[in-house]
Amino acid sequence: MKIRIAVITLLLLACCTALLVGNAKVDIQEDPVRDYIDAVRIKLIDGKVGLISGVMKLSDEEAEVFWPLYYEYEIELFDIGDRRVELIESFIAAHQAKALNDLEAREMAAEWFKQETDRLGLLKKYHELIANELSMLHAIQFLQIEHRVNTVIDLMIASELPLFRYGEALGSTYMDNTVVSEVTKIEKS
16 A cells, blocks of 8 residues: 555656646746645655655664654755756756757756766765664665665656657757657667
8 A cells, every 4th residue: 555655656746747848938936836846745755754664664763763864865855856857847948949959958968967976876875874873774775765766756757758859851850759769760770
């Protein structure tokens, strides 16, 4: 049941991404999609707490050490997530304009690599903290759960975003959100 709740929560996060695709031009200060993302984040934390509790089986003493660390981790993770939302919004704006120049593409790639590096560094930081404060077993359980949840979130977000590719006519650029068509073209080459 707890896993089902976590999966449903992750699906809601994917819906947020789909909403972003449709509402990229909305002002960030007045964006109902951002409000929805915040609400989904709360549900995501609740789902992850249930999943972690079910897997890690923390004693009361361990829980007193683990949960404050975990909530600090989530706060830092959401900061990275906010940057991710901004990057997605930038990409969607380029998609809507049907253009992305080399400089913008380079900047987006650099930001994506920075976010991935920061997320991995954050996992490493808290893995080490949990290992030092509790045990290596609890640290690896934390790492496994976070990896699985983040992998699902990444896949769901990626499946909602269009691919940027070059068109056949006049070297123009355009978007296509069908990975299958890309694979088919590669296989035919």
